[in-house]
Amino acid sequence: MIEKYEFWKIEEKWQSEWEREESFVVGEDSPRPKYYLLEMFPYPSGRIHMGHVRNYSIGDVIARYKRMRGFNVLHPMGWDAFGLPAENAAIANKVHPARWTVENIDYMRSQLKKMGFSYDWRRELATCDADYYRWEQLFFLEMLRRGLAYKRSSAVNWCTSCETVLANEQVVDGVCWRCEQQVVMRELPQWFFRITDYADELLAACDDLAGGWPDKVLTMQRNWIGKSIGAEIRFPLVDREGDLTVFTTRQDTVYGATFVSLAAEHPLALDLAEGTPQQQAVREFAAQVKRMSHSRRDDADMEKEGVFTGSYCVNPFTEEKIPIYVANFVLMEYGTGAVMAVPAHDQRDFEFARKYDLPVRPVIHPAGATLAAEDMTEAFVADGVMAGSGPFNGLGSAEGRARIAASLEEKGWGKGTVRYRLRDWGISRQRYWGAPIPVVYCDRCGMVPVPEDELPVRLPTNVEFTGAGGSPLASLREFHETACPRCRRPARRETDTMDTFVESSWYFARYACPDEDRQPLDRERANYWMAVDQYVGGVEHAVLHLLYARFFTRVLRDMGWLAVDEPFSNLLTQGMVIKDGAKMSKSKNNVVDPDELIRRYGADTARLFTLFAAPPEKDLDWSDQGVEGAHRFLNRVWRFAMHHGQRLSGVAADAGAEPASDGFRELRRRIHWTIKKVTDDVERFHFNTAIAAVMELHNAVNALSAEELEPDCNAALVKAALETEVVLLAPFVPHVTSELWQRLGHRESLADVTWPEHSEAALVQETRLIVVQVNGKLRGKISVPADAAEEDIESAALADPKVAGFLDGRPVKRVIQVPGRLVNVVIGG
RNA sequence: GCGAGAGUGGCGGAACUGGUAGACGCACUAGAUUUAGGAUCUAGCGGGCAACCGUGGGGGUUCGAGUCCCCCCUCUCGCACCA
Numbered sequence: 001m002i003e004k005y006e007f008w009k010i011e012e013k014w015q016s017e018w019e020r021e022e023s024f025v026v027g028e029d030s031p032r033p034k035y036y037l038l039e040m041f042p043y044p045s046g047r048i049h050m051g052h053v054r055n056y057s058i059g060d061v062i063a064r065y066k067r068m069r070g071f072n073v074l075h076p077m078g079w080d081a082f083g084l085p086a087e088n089a090a091i092a093n094k095v096h097p098a099r100w101t102v103e104n105i106d107y108m109r110s111q112l113k114k115m116g117f118s119y120d121w122r123r124e125l126a127t128c129d130a131d132y133y134r135w136e137q138l139f140f141l142e143m144l145r146r147g148l149a150y151k152r153s154s155a156v157n158w159c160t161s162c163e164t165v166l167a168n169e170q171v172v173d174g175v176c177w178r179c180e181q182q183v184v185m186r187e188l189p190q191w192f193f194r195i196t197d198y199a200d201e202l203l204a205a206c207d208d209l210a211g212g213w214p215d216k217v218l219t220m221q222r223n224w225i226g227k228s229i230g231a232e233i234r235f236p237l238v239d240r241e242g243d244l245t246v247f248t249t250r251q252d253t254v255y256g257a258t259f260v261s262l263a264a265e266h267p268l269a270l271d272l273a274e275g276t277p278q279q280q281a282v283r284e285f286a287a288q289v290k291r292m293s294h295s296r297r298d299d300a301d302m303e304k305e306g307v308f309t310g311s312y313c314v315n316p317f318t319e320e321k322i323p324i325y326v327a328n329f330v331l332m333e334y335g336t337g338a339v340m341a342v343p344a345h346d347q348r349d350f351e352f353a354r355k356y357d358l359p360v361r362p363v364i365h366p367a368g369a370t371l372a373a374e375d376m377t378e379a380f381v382a383d384g385v386m387a388g389s390g391p392f393n394g395l396g397s398a399e400g401r402a403r404i405a406a407s408l409e410e411k412g413w414g415k416g417t418v419r420y421r422l423r424d425w426g427i428s429r430q431r432y433w434g435a436p437i438p439v440v441y442c443d444r445c446g447m448v449p450v451p452e453d454e455l456p457v458r459l460p461t462n463v464e465f466t467g468a469g470g471s472p473l474a475s476l477r478e479f480h481e482t483a484c485p486r487c488r489r490p491a492r493r494e495t496d497t498m499d500t501f502v503e504s505s506w507y508f509a510r511y512a513c514p515d516e517d518r519q520p521l522d523r524e525r526a527n528y529w530m531a532v533d534q535y536v537g538g539v540e541h542a543v544l545h546l547l548y549a550r551f552f553t554r555v556l557r558d559m560g561w562l563a564v565d566e567p568f569s570n571l572l573t574q575g576m577v578i579k580d581g582a583k584m585s586k587s588k589n590n591v592v593d594p595d596e597l598i599r600r601y602g603a604d605t606a607r608l609f610t611l612f613a614a615p616p617e618k619d620l621d622w623s624d625q626g627v628e629g630a631h632r633f634l635n636r637v638w639r640f641a642m643h644h645g646q647r648l649s650g651v652a653a654d655a656g657a658e659p660a661s662d663g664f665r666e667l668r669r670r671i672h673w674t675i676k677k678v679t680d681d682v683e684r685f686h687f688n689t690a691i692a693a694v695m696e697l698h699n700a701v702n703a704l705s706a707e708e709l710e711p712d713c714n715a716a717l718v719k720a721a722l723e724t725e726v727v728l729l730a731p732f733v734p735h736v737t738s739e740l741w742q743r744l745g746h747r748e749s750l751a752d753v754t755w756p757e758h759s760e761a762a763l764v765q766e767t768r769l770i771v772v773q774v775n776g777k778l779r780g781k782i783s784v785p786a787d788a789a790e791e792d793i794e795s796a797a798l799a800d801p802k803v804a805g806f807l808d809g810r811p812v813k814r815v816i817q818v819p820g821r822l823v824n825v826v827i828g829g
Numbered sequence: 830g831c832g833a834g835a836g837u838g839g840c841g842g843a844a845c846u847g848g849u850a851g852a853c854g855c856a857c858u859a860g861a862u863u864u865a866g867g868a869u870c871u872a873g874c875g876g877g878c879a880a881c882c883g884u885g886g887g888g889g890u891u892c893g894a895g896u897c898c899c900c901c902c903u904c905u906c907g908c909a910c911c912a
Contacts, residue, residue: 216833216907223832223908230912248912261912304910329910339912347830348910421911542907612854613841619905621841625855633854635868680845689843692853699853771849776893778849816892822848826892 005638007602011735015116023751024118026074028528035071036529037063038508038568040537040545043080044104044126048111050577050584050610050622051538053594057607058574058616058687059536060117064731065682067118068755074529076511077112077119079105081128082434082500090433090465097433098461101128111594115603116734118751125514127503132510133435134456135520136502140438141449142559148194151447154426155265158186164430164471165190185290191437191496192424195551199225199420202550205566212570214617217542224543226421231405233340233414235260235313237272238321244268244313247335247419250345251408252400254317255389256363257340258353260324261306264289265332269309272324276310282326289328304329304352315340316413317390327352335419343379344371350379363388364397425548427499430471432463434497442484442491451485457493471495504545505552508532508567520561527563535568536616542573572685575619577610584622592622604733605631611687611732633695634736637725640702641740644709644722649745653723654716656759663704664714668762670700671717671724675758678728687732694728697721727753772797773824774806790817797823 018024028034039059042052063075079101086097093100105126112119125132143149157166161181165188195202203225206218230249237243244260262269264286273282285307306327315322329348330339343353344362353360362371364384371380383397392400405416428437436457438450450457460479463472473479473495484491506520512529513522546568553567576583579590597606609630614620655672659665674697681690701721709718723744730737730750741750765786770793772780780802784793794815797803807827814826 219833220907226911228911246912250912302910329912331911334911341912346912348912419911539906615842618835618842623841623855626841629855632868639869686843688841689853692843695853769849773848773893776848776891781849814892816848818848822893824848824892 002639002642005635005736007604007634007736010739011114011116011603014735014738015113017738017749018116018118018751019113019121021749022122023749024075025120025122026072028525030072032070032072034074034529035066035534036074036532037066037534038074038076038511038532038536040535040541041078041080041504041507042108043083043085044101044108045085046104046107048108048594050592050594052112053115053597053606054577054610054616054620055536055538055574056112056115056117057610058572058685060115060607060734061611061682061687061731062534062536062685063118064734064751065755067751068727068730068753070754073118074123074511075117075119076123076514077117077121078123078125078507078511079108079127080500080504080507081105081126082133082497082503084431084433086433087431087465094465096461096463096465098128101126101433114598115594115606118734123511123514125507125510127435127500127507128433128459130456130458131517132507133503135510136435136498136506137438137450137455137457138452138520139506139556139559140498141452141455143193143555144439144449146559148197148555149191149427150194151189151191153187153189154192155185156188156190156426157183158188159183165428188428190426190428191498192426193551193555195425195548196420196422198551198554199227199422200418201554201565202422202547203227205550209566209571213568214539214571214573217539217546217571217573220542221547224422224547228419228421229416230419231401231408231414231416232336233316233408235315235322235340238312238314240311244324244338245336245414246338246340247417248340250342250397250401251404252383252386252389252392252395252397253342253345253363254315254340254404255386255392256342256344256361257315257318257322258320258343258359258361259322259341260313261327261330261339261341261349261352262309262324263330263332263337264326264328266326266330266337269326272309272311273326278308278310281307282309285326285328289326302328304348304355306352306356308356316411323358325352325356333423334421344373344376345379345381347379347381350376361388425499425551427502428496429499430474430495431497432459432465432472434500435459435503436473437494437496437498439494440482440484440491441494442487442489444489445484445486445491448484448486448491454485459497471497473497501545501548502552505548506556508535508549509553509556509562521556523561523563526561530562531564531566532568534570534572536572536574538576539573546571572616574616575614577622578619579622592624597627601627601631602634602735604634604736608634608691608733612691613688615688616685633698634733636702637698637729638736638740640698641722641726642743644718645740645744647709648715648719648722651715651719653720655720655724655756656762657714657716657720659717660714661708662766663708664717665766667700667704667714667721668717669765670697671721672758672762674728675724675756676763679755679758682731690728691732694725697725697728701725724756726750727756768820770797770820771822772800772803773822774803775826776824779803779806786820790819793817793823797825 037059039055063073067073081101086101089095089100090097140149159166159181166183203222206222209218228249230247231251232245232247234243234245269286270282273279306325309324309326311324312321313324341349343349343360345364360373360376362373365371365387366384386392386395386400392403408414436459438457440448440450442448460476463476480493480495482491482493509521509526509530513525516522549567553562554565556562582588582590584591609627612630613626659668674693677693678690726737726740738750767783768786770782770784771778772782780800782796782800784796810827812825813828816824
């Protein structure tokens with residue numbers, strides 16, 4: 001009687017074994033090449049969900065595989081531990097965020113351990129520890145010195161009920177996601193990181209990441225940075241001093257500019273209307289536009305409206321006096337907040353011009369055609385040939401843009417310029433549970449950085465959570481009342497904390513040396529491990545986290561802490577976990593609890609199913625029956641290995657053994673084919689097909705008949721098949737395979753076994769199956785010696801009775817052969 | 830609207846550079862075992878009685894198309910007044 005597959009015992013045994021032996025603790029002194037595998041660290045929300053199980057199972061396969069391939073693998077785990085949910089929990093449940101967070105971490109750590117992931121737990125870190133964020137405060141001070149951190153007033157989403165700033169994504173349909181109160185725009189002083197200084201480098205380096213990162217993510221990053229090459233043109237004002245500067249990418253259309261549009265927030269908008277009959281109308285219109293939230297204004301379907309300011313400016317190229325409007329679709333944040341309107345060649349301007357009866361003047365014609373304003377039903381936005389443009393007539397748009405930019409500089413009317421959509425990163429949060437920004441405000445000295453030897457600025461713990469809104473730090477006197485580091489007079493501490501994306505912008509480097517207590521990073525160790533060779537995580541961070549991390553890595557490089565430009569050489573973005581057609585979520589009531597899954601089937605089954613059901617980058621459709629199937633497979637492997645393992649206990653595996661029959665030759669070929677297939681598939685992250693290949697091997701061995709399994713008949717080969725199956729499955733289901741490996745008589749830990757290599761010679765077949773087609777349709781199959789000549793294969797194909805029946809005596813026009821695979825006989829009629 | 834990706838059995842999904850479509854798993858059917866259920870094992874499993882037809886639809890290239898080209902439809906994701 002064979003022992004049952006008692007996964008709960010096996011999994012607990014090996015988890016304690018790995019912990020006791022510190023199997024996955026790594027150092028920097030290995031002769032092996034380094035490999036840094038990282039999964040995005042979790043927010044300690046309470047318990048892990050299936051998305052984590054999937055993310056970390058994928059990562060663990062790669063980590064364990066690379067280890068078996070002879071790499072010195074760094075595979076760390078930690079906690080993205082600052083953030084708003086902890087504060088909400090504090091308000092709702094009267095638990096301190098610190099306690100809530102620590103308890104969650106403890107529980108989630110135990111869950112991850114139950115999954116058997118191969119982490120070096122010695123390197124675990126939590127970003128809410130002062131030992132972590134103190135170094136972030138140090139970076140902040142250095143950035144302040146370098147002008148990379150600065151404070152300015154800016155318009156932000158503000159919830160009047162929660163009394164806090166909301167990120168754009170926390171504003172849903174113009175109202176607060178939490179209390180559904182109307183969100184207003186408000187000017188507030190905010191801290192920023194000057195990410196725009198790195199815009200060009202971040203954009204250019206996207207090309208270097210191609211191949212290692214999904215195109216989709218790179219496209220999103222490029223779009224987000226949004227580089228546009230164009231020009232700034234000054235339009236002198238009529239009847240008063242000064243001018244309006246516009247930004248355009250279509251300076252080739254400047255002769256067609258028949259008015260200028262301003263954003264409602266433009267400093268001159270109200271000014272220009274002052275004293276004109278339009279004054280009242282402009283005031284009302286601007287106020288109305290400003291009242292609208294960002295999300296409302298971002299709606300492209302919104303009707304384009306505007307109002308005349310009563311003032312004019314001059315198009316320097318045509319010397320024509322043109323009206324200035326305030327328009328609701330012009331954004332202050334982009335360009336200069338003023339645009340030259342060319343109705344003939346911009347769809348928005350076209351609609352606006354038709355609505356307010358402004359002139360449409362085509363100055364770019366499609367090749368071989370001439371546009372007439374009165375015939376146009378939409379703007380002609382493509383490049384073409386310039387006309388009505390004085391000395392530039394006849395030029396193509398591209399050349400025209402270059403010539404006009406040059407002309408602008410020559411005449412002093414403007415200049416060619418480059419703009420980015422990317423804006424500086426606002427990192428101020430009016431919240432408690434985050435890293436304090438280490439500056440002090442003194443009436444006499446102004447803003448004073450906290451001296452480095454006074455770091456960390458610790459987050460106080462004796463805080464009340466009333467839910468009344470506003471940061472608790474702002475009302476905690478013992479925190480914000482301090483002495484000015486410079487003049488020692490009473491001063492006020494900054495009460496804003498940093499965006500939690502700052503912590504996740506450098507944690508990957510800190511894993512290299514989490515115990516370093518004199519400086520943020522031990523350069524030697526950080527340089528040894530960085531960059532991350534493979535990063536695995538959800539695509540939802542395609543822009544935010546990944547862009548911030550790329551920026552911060554460059555900042556740390558420029559400050560001398562890191563030697564790399566890019567933090568993540570390769571990126572794998574996994575799909576979502578779907579059940580009943582929707583993403584798993586509490587609100588959809590379709591969540592599967594990992595604890596329950598582990599309890600019923602074990603971690604190996606959970607891992608196997610998530611890896612087998614879909615390739616990593618695609619969404620995974622959850623199926624309870626699929627889980628059963630994965631579990632059944634492990635049971636089959638267990639019973640099979642236990643049965644034959646006992647029977648063949650004295651036999652040494654030999655995958656190179658000379659086969660005793662054709663059947664064994666085929667088995668040997670199968671073993672080597674499977675090694676090759678699984679290796680190739682794991683290398684390209686096709687875990688589902690890798691697992692399928694092992695299943696095929698299992699089915700093949702299982703199909704051997706009783707007499708073929710006699711101990712004296714190629715037992716070494718059968719044993720090799722068995723062991724190959726166990727070794728190839730090791731990265732996917734480490735517990736059950738470790739147990740079987742041990743029971744097959746091995747003392748060496750399976751995690752340290754060298755990954756097998758296939759033998760090309762063993763793949764060679766003595767006979768080959770050739771597919772025979774007649775006119776491209778499958779008509780027969782023949783078996784020929786592997787070294788048969790083409791003529792012999794052709795005659796064998798023609799002689800095949802099935803094939804001959806289709807030939808029906810008609811003349812053969814042509815015969816096409818794909819060596820070793822296929823013969824296609826082409827006949828007429 | 831723009832950009833990217835995807836449409837293959839009842840389901841999840843295979844098919845490297847054009848060359849046996851549906852690997853592997855799930856579900857299902859029949860049988861064996863079992864007091865029964867579960868588990869396990871064996872066989873079958875795209876459609877059609879057949880010739881044949883089948884990879885969203887329609888054209889095309891080719892000896893041969895899921896794979897390449899053109900047009901169209903649907904879905905998913907991202908961006909979206911960016912001047």
